[in-house]
């Protein structure tokens with residue numbers, strides 16, 4: 001098929017995408033709109049990819065996935081179905097065995113999307129920590145309207161340490177500057193061009209940040225070298241009563257060490273949207289099942305800690321970006 005682009009005729013490669021885990025209640029209208037715009041044909045299921053259902057993708061060039069486990073057997077099955085590209089509608093792609101994919105000659109890509117959802121959520125967790133919100137809500141449901149144990153920390157008095165200075169870390173810093181916090185930032189690639197960040201955050205090394213901060217928030221990527229970046233040693237260097245926030249990846253923090261440090265009183269508040277070994281569990285209703293990740297129940301049992309089900313990303317802007325940007329990236333990939 002030929003099409004006119006400016007003065008020249010360009011070859012249009014008809015593209016077919018198979019979408020796994022498509023949510024009809026929010027993603028479908030976006031898939032309809034962008035696929036019509038880009039001339040991409042798509043088919044879908046609400047199921048996660050399995051070896052058994054890989055044949056659904058037969059005749060397609062790429063599959064679109066979210067954070068479901070994609071291991072070697074699944075990748076092999078997708079390759080057998082003729083798939084050349086696995087496109088994750090997520091920033092992190094740690095749920096895909098990329099070593100196996102590269103051995104099998106399948107490319108794996110992720111996307112970027114508006115950081116506002118995760119940044120807003122992060123600030124919300126910090127404010128909830130400062131206001132003892134979980135404890136206050138639980139107690140007030142039981143009609144305990146006392147003040148004891150609820151005295152808030154004013155966020156403007158807090159030194160906030162952001163580990164990771166990418167799009168999300170910077171968006172969090174910009175929001176916090178409005179509250180008047182002192183902001184420390186640790187980044188592998190300090191952004192010297194961003195004048196706002198230069199004015200509101202102080203770049204510093206990891207050890208200094210964790211020792212100085214009242215609130216520590218993680219915004220690093222989900223790569224293997226960041227596994228247990230926050231371990232027992234890191235916790236031991238933090239201030240007593242420190243608040244820790246994680247909206248990045250669960251494995252960046254050693255969960256057993258976190259639990260120990262909540263129990264021994266070191267941690268004043270832990271607000272987590274991610275936790276180790278969460279993969280494959282979230283975004284489904286497990287109401288009648290006996291689940292095996294005890295850490296979630298342990299953490300949710302503390303008055304000063306909670307885990308939310310990896311929802312920080314979930315906003316209208318981000319979901320639209322996830323669908324649009326992933327489909328655009330698939331098109332670019334096959335047209336390059």
Ligand code: COI
Nearest residue numbers: 066067090091092310313
């Ligand atoms: C990502 O985009 O990397 C996320 O963490 C969001 C995903 C769980 C849908």
